Amino acid sequence: MTSPSSGDREKVVSKLPGPLQQELKIRTAQRGIDIQHAVDEGISAWRGLGSNLAAIDTTGAKSFSTWLPPGQWDGFRSDCAARGVSLVQGLAQSVSLWLETHPAPGVQRPVVVxxxxxxxxxxxxxxxxxxxxxxxxxxxxxxxxxxxxxxxxxxxxxxxxxxxxxxxxxxxxxxxxxxxxxxxxxxxxxxxxxxxxxxxxxxxxxxxxxxxxxxxxxxxxxxxxxxxxxxxxxxxxxxxxxxxxxxxxxxxxxxxxxxxxxxxxxxxxxxxxxxxxxxxxxxxxxxxxxxxxxxxxxxxxxxxxxxxxxxxxxxxxxxxxxxxxxxxxxxxxxxxxxxxxxxxxxxxxxxxxxxxxxxxxxxxxxxxxxxxxxxxxxxxxxxxxxxxxxxxxxxxxxxxxxxxxxxxxxxxxx
Known part of the structure; x- marks a missing residue:
């Protein structure tokens, strides 16, 4: 579902497995970006794939909300229906794709101790x-x-x-x-x-x-x-x-x-x-x-x-x-x-x-x-x-x- 927009984005509410939510939270903090931009990038990348990814276990998925560009969620919903996957499964695959393509940065070590x-x-x-x-x-x-x-x-x-x-x-x-x-x-x-x-x-x-x-x-x-x-x-x-x-x-x-x-x-x-x-x-x-x-x-x-x-x-x-x-x-x-x-x-x-x-x-x-x-x-x-x-x-x-x-x-x- 979507809610009224905030600035140039609209709030979307869905579900996502708890461990995936936590990993997303940590990874975005490590890379210094907002969760909403990571999800935006993940959904865009998923929609551009030529085939579905392997199914993710979404049992026990918890409520998840973020802000996305206007119209992106509706287009994503349509793509999920066309590919025969649930909205929750599609979102989980999108987030997983973003995590795979944005690995955790290495620890920044000093040149001199x-x-x-x-x-x-x-x-x-x-x-x-x-x-x-x-x-x-x-x-x-x-x-x-x-x-x-x-x-x-x-x-x-x-x-x-x-x-x-x-x-x-x-x-x-x-x-x-x-x-x-x-x-x-x-x-x-x-x-x-x-x-x-x-x-x-x-x-x-x-x-x-x-x-x-x-x-x-x-x-x-x-x-x-x-x-x-x-x-x-x-x-x-x-x-x-x-x-x-x-x-x-x-x-x-x-x-x-x-x-x-x-x-x-x-x-x-x-x-x-x-x-x-x-x-x-x-x-x-x-x-x-x-x-x-x-x-x-x-x-x-x-x-x-x-x-x-x-x-x-x-x-x-x-x-x-x-x-x-x-x-x-x-x-x-x-x-x-x-x-x-x-x-x-x-x-x-x-x-x-x-x-x-x-x-x-x-x-x-x-x-x-x-x-x-x-x-x-x-x-x-x-x-x-x-x-x-x-x-x-x-x-x-x-x-x-x-x-x-x-x-x-x-x-x-x-």
């Missing part, structure tokens, strides 16, 4: 949660749809609107990014390792610290573990921490070209990944120098492909810590002649109900244009619950407001 240094020497701002969440969002299944968006508060704040209360996220359904991601727990406290349900590496075994200090006992890749969940496939891995990292600055003091120690250690792993995220300790020592050096722009690398992601909170002490961090980065840039990019600022643990301090602080962060704020993550219970359960947040609560915002963040920095 993206190296993201997640840092702030102030503890408790949520660097680990942002590292883990962004990594999960980057690795999600590209053949499934996931809720993606930014909070209304973030959108209004970026536009300069005056908000007084946190709002729920507005989102859309988009395919996962499907990137191969390595999370590196560079903090001797090991929060990233523990939150994802793994054990710290034993003190008497091999570790990232030993590889950086030149005391390794084997290959670093043998220490890497998988973060298992069907939504990540085998794309999300973790290099666990070891408490020997508390001695890293001491060990690095005697290492040749110590600023390049982290790069030397991780270089053999890079060919296996699209993105490497470093969860840094709350420190401004030699280990931080090595992390920042690792995130520098390499020869031939595009600006913004790698760099520093600063996690802050909407309160005054974060602003003080941010000043110390950016001063250190400026010194490293000058002393070592580094091309080092900021990927942005993430305001974490935000809750407007905390009043003027939170809202005014957020406005101050938003006023910074270089680097700009690229994410606003709410302070909600799901993150704490996921940590308690030792599960990835995006697996534990994939549709929660924090998960939606972390997917938006991933798209901002990728």
């Amino acid at each position: 993206k190296r993201m240094i997640v840092c702030n020497q102030k503890g408790g701002v949520g660097k680990t949660a942002v590292t883990a969440g962004a990594g999960q969002a980057l690795a999600e299944d590209p053949d499934r749809l996931h809720a993606v968006g930014v909070s209304k508060h973030f959108a209004h704040a970026r536009a300069g609107a005056d908000e007084t209360a946190a709002e729920e996220s507005a989102h859309e359904q988009l395919p996962g990014l499907g990137l191969r991601v390595l999370l590196v727990d560079f903090d001797p406290q090991g929060h990233l390792t523990k939150q994802l349900g793994h054990e710290l590496l034993p003190l008497d075994g091999d570790s990232l610290t030993k590889h950086m200090a030149g005391d390794s006992k084997g290959k670093l890749k043998d220490l890497v573990v998988s973060v298992d969940d069907e939504r990540f496939g085998d794309r999300l891995h973790l290099l666990p921490s070891c408490t020997d990292a508390f001695l890293l600055d001491v060990k690095l003091s005697g290492v040749r070209a110590r600023e390049a120690a982290l790069e030397r250690a991780l270089m053999p792993l890079e060919e296996n990944y699209d993105v490497i995220l470093i969860d840094c300790p709350p420190s401004l020592g030699l280990s931080m120098d090595a992390a920042v050096y690792y995130g520098r722009r390499r020869d031939g690398e595009a600006p913004g492909n790698s760099g520093v992601l600063v996690v802050v909170q909407a309160e005054d002490s974060s602003a003080d810590a941010y000043g110390l961090l950016t001063a250190q980065i400026s010194d490293l840039r000058a002393d070592m002649h580094l091309e080092l990019d900021y990927l942005g600022i993430v305001v974490n643990h935000y809750d407007a109900r905390r009043g003027f301090i939170a809202t005014s602080s957020l406005e101050s962060w938003m006023a910074i244009r270089d680097p700009r704020v690229v994410g606003l993550i709410g302070d909600l219970k799901e993150q704490k619950e996921a940590v308690r359960m030792k599960q990835p947040l995006l697996a534990y609560a994939p549709r929660c407001t924090q998960a939606v915002a972390l997917r938006a963040l991933a798209r901002e920095i990728v």
